[in-house]
Amino acid sequence: MPRAKKKPDIAETPEGELSRIRGIGPAREELLALAGVRTIEDLLYRFPRRYLDRTLATSTAFRAGVETTLIVTVENSYLAHGKRSRLVVHCRTLNGEPLSLVFFRGVGYFRRVFQKSLMLVVSGKLESFGGMQIAHPDFEVLDSEDSETIHTGRIVPVYPGTEDLKKRGLDSRGFRRILHEVLDSGINLPGLIPEDLLLKLGYLKRMEALREIHFPENMETLKRARNSLKFEELFLFSFHMKSKRSARLAQERELWPVPHGKSEQWNQLTQRLPFALTGEQLRAIKVIVDDAQVNHATAFLLQGDVGSGKTIVAIAAMLHYVANNVQCALLAPTEVLARQHFRTFMDLLALSGVQIELLLGAEPKKSKAERIDRIGRGEADIVIGTHSLLEKDVSFASLGLVVVDEQHRFGVEQRETLRRKGKNPDVVGMTATPIPRTLCLTEFADLKLVTLLEKPAGRLPIKTMRLGEDKRTGMYKSVRNHVTQGRQCYIVYPVIDESEKSDLRAATDAFQELQTAIFPDLKVELLHGRMKADEKDRIMSDFRAGKVQILVSTTVIEVGVDVPNATIMVVEHADRFGISQLHQLRGRVGRGSAESFCVLMAGPGTEEAEERLAAVVSTENGFELAETDLKIRGPGEILGKRQHGVDGLRIANLMEDRKLVELAFESAEQTGNLPESALEFIKKRFATENQSLS
Ligand code: ADP
Numbered sequence: 001m002p003r004a005k006k007k008p009d010i011a012e013t014p015e016g017e018l019s020r021i022r023g024i025g026p027a028r029e030e031l032l033a034l035a036g037v038r039t040i041e042d043l044l045y046r047f048p049r050r051y052l053d054r055t056l057a058t059s060t061a062f063r064a065g066v067e068t069t070l071i072v073t074v075e076n077s078y079l080a081h082g083k084r085s086r087l088v089v090h091c092r093t094l095n096g097e098p099l100s101l102v103f104f105r106g107v108g109y110f111r112r113v114f115q116k117s118l119m120l121v122v123s124g125k126l127e128s129f130g131g132m133q134i135a136h137p138d139f140e141v142l143d144s145e146d147s148e149t150i151h152t153g154r155i156v157p158v159y160p161g162t163e164d165l166k167k168r169g170l171d172s173r174g175f176r177r178i179l180h181e182v183l184d185s186g187i188n189l190p191g192l193i194p195e196d197l198l199l200k201l202g203y204l205k206r207m208e209a210l211r212e213i214h215f216p217e218n219m220e221t222l223k224r225a226r227n228s229l230k231f232e233e234l235f236l237f238s239f240h241m242k243s244k245r246s247a248r249l250a251q252e253r254e255l256w257p258v259p260h261g262k263s264e265q266w267n268q269l270t271q272r273l274p275f276a277l278t279g280e281q282l283r284a285i286k287v288i289v290d291d292a293q294v295n296h297a298t299a300f301l302l303q304g305d306v307g308s309g310k311t312i313v314a315i316a317a318m319l320h321y322v323a324n325n326v327q328c329a330l331l332a333p334t335e336v337l338a339r340q341h342f343r344t345f346m347d348l349l350a351l352s353g354v355q356i357e358l359l360l361g362a363e364p365k366k367s368k369a370e371r372i373d374r375i376g377r378g379e380a381d382i383v384i385g386t387h388s389l390l391e392k393d394v395s396f397a398s399l400g401l402v403v404v405d406e407q408h409r410f411g412v413e414q415r416e417t418l419r420r421k422g423k424n425p426d427v428v429g430m431t432a433t434p435i436p437r438t439l440c441l442t443e444f445a446d447l448k449l450v451t452l453l454e455k456p457a458g459r460l461p462i463k464t465m466r467l468g469e470d471k472r473t474g475m476y477k478s479v480r481n482h483v484t485q486g487r488q489c490y491i492v493y494p495v496i497d498e499s500e501k502s503d504l505r506a507a508t509d510a511f512q513e514l515q516t517a518i519f520p521d522l523k524v525e526l527l528h529g530r531m532k533a534d535e536k537d538r539i540m541s542d543f544r545a546g547k548v549q550i551l552v553s554t555t556v557i558e559v560g561v562d563v564p565n566a567t568i569m570v571v572e573h574a575d576r577f578g579i580s581q582l583h584q585l586r587g588r589v590g591r592g593s594a595e596s597f598c599v600l601m602a603g604p605g606t607e608e609a610e611e612r613l614a615a616v617v618s619t620e621n622g623f624e625l626a627e628t629d630l631k632i633r634g635p636g637e638i639l640g641k642r643q644h645g646v647d648g649l650r651i652a653n654l655m656e657d658r659k660l661v662e663l664a665f666e667s668a669e670q671t672g673n674l675p676e677s678a679l680e681f682i683k684k685r686f687a688t689e690n691q692s693l694s
């Protein structure tokens with residue numbers, strides 16, 4: 001076969017059309033497009049899922065039961081008739097040992113292929129039937145001009161493929177052949193990372209790494225290639241985040257170019273607060289307010305464990321904006337939480353003259369329209385609401401600050417929608433879901449992180465225990481004990497989908513039993529997401545006022561709810577909750593100075609469930625729990641698919657490759673410019689909608 005394998009121009013059009021590759025016609029091109037492969041570059045970044053070690057075996061491996069790869073020469077072949085007719089091809093290995101290849105299917109075809117003195121590489125499991133044989137080996141004819149084999153005699157890549165593609169004739173073997181063709185064609189994609197950097201860190205150049213990852217020389221070089229490509233990916237991602245950050249820094253404020261940092265209302269409020277702010281709260285407020293006075297829009301992620309007092313930090317920040325005559329919006333994930341915030345704000349700001357509006361989904365049309373008008377005319381200083389804030393007809397006169405509570409509960413598009421209602425407003429996202437450091441470095445690198453490291457003083461640790469069914473009676477007894485001493489209790493049921501009647505029934509039935517049979521003398525109420533808004537509101541206010549002693553609830557109370565007198569949390573079927581959910585639920589108690597308890601009711605669960613429960617029992621530290629969660633589940637799930645923003649990562653793993661993440665992040669920070677090809681690559685891979693809050 002002649003070596004003139006390449007169609008013309010291929011080296012000059014590196015990202016170019018697939019049809020330039022020998023063996024890819026219009027049909028194949030269409031098929032590859034189905035798999036998301038449109039350019040040669042796409043193809044090269046289709047990494048193998050795993051590898052088969054089919055490097056040539058040494059003679060010691062020539063015994064039955066061994067998976068091996070050998071070079072053999074065909075001597076003769078014959079058809080054997082017996083219970084099953086078969087083709088037997090007699091060969092001899094390079095060491096002179098006889099070996100038969102046996103085929104039960106495709107007999108006619110193989111008979112034509114295996115001509116005398118043909119040399120081939122075969123792979124398969126050795127079996128002993130009189131002599132040594134391999135049935136239906138993987139094989140490849142050795143071309144005298146073509147010393148390199150593709151499918152055997154080497155470490156062979158296995159590609160992820162779909163049934164669909166396979167049916168249409170493109171399986172792993174097909175992919176392998178095409179990739180070999182591409183790499184053999186003299187293609188030379190331009191490097192993406194400065195070469196001196198690669199050299200300094202000991203990574204392979206781009207093409208070398210790509211060649212090695214598809215057709216590795218040995219396991220050692222494969223590892224190096226993988227690391228090189230992981231680094232490339234993480235470096236480009238970090239660079240992308242850095243660019244986003246500097247783009248924001250370049251945006252000037254439009255609303256209030258010379259804001260001032262004084263707020264009379266805030267000064268008054270601090271004097272009326274029933275508690276002293278913690279050092280952490282004061283520091284966070286200062287960081288955010290100071291930044292509000294520079295001439296470009298900023299974005300913060302305010303991170304603090306459940307109960308660390310983030311709300312008051314948000315209020316402080318807002319008052320500084322209000323003092324500059326700009327509006328603030330507070331977005332909350334649930335109606336219960338939005339109403340609670342509204343109440344808190346009204347209580348604290350009652351005499352301040354600050355105008356506060358609450359905007360919820362289900363409201364009488366007329367009064368809602370009036371509210372929306374007031375917001376649009378700028379008469380509302382602070383607007384609190386749920387998703388209803390995002391609706392089209394809601395507009396602001398001068399929105400300068402967007403606060404997103406429990407920000408991990410919102411998708412990026414949602415936060416963006418609200419942000420676009422202002423002219424480049426600042427953003428403060430608040431979360432109790434601690435972001436592990438590796439994720440901070442990448443995903444949230446364009447946000448400024450402020451962390452409340454300590455909780456307000458005087459809080460006792462929450463006693464957490466995991467109990468089985470046999471302890472139920474005792475559990476009820478101690479709930480009763482605490483409640484009769486004036487404390488309140490939550491009992492939470494897992495309801496996965498509030499619109500599922502069957503799911504809700506479990507909670508409803510349990511409620512009935514608790515109310516009539518177990519605590520008939522106590523005030524027990526039920527709260528779930530499907531209730532009418534004013535019904536929910538009534539129950540929450542009664543609970544807050546201490547009129548309800550036991551609140552049976554679905555996870556509507558999971559986030560944000562703040563009733564300091566509630567000191568017992570019972571979670572039923574705790575094995576069905578994730579770590580962060582349990583941590584959030586537990587965060588509903590331990591909000592005052594009294595000792596609190598959290599009881600996780602669960603029968604024996606799966607190994608993973610046991611791991612989760614043990615973790616929650618063992619520590620109250622949200623950061624530790626997040627790390628454990630990350631280990632058990634992996635980063636994608638923790639942040640939610642929509643916003644985790646690492647869709648572009650194909651080879652690097654934020655958990656396993658932590659060291660590389662840091663190295664890549666630091667390297668990107670120190671890199672000024674990248675070549676056009678790298679910027680293109682970044683755009684294609686990372687600059688999609690699904691990026692973090694910005
Ligand atoms: P989270 O960070 O979970 O949103 P919240 O803002 O709801 O926490 O605050 C939890 C509880 O702690 C609230 O009842 C709040 O009034 C109270 N709190 C906030 N700051 C302090 C403080 N410095 N000292 C005492 N209690 C505080």
Ligand code: MG
Nearest residue numbers: 310311405560
């Ligand atoms: Mg909160």
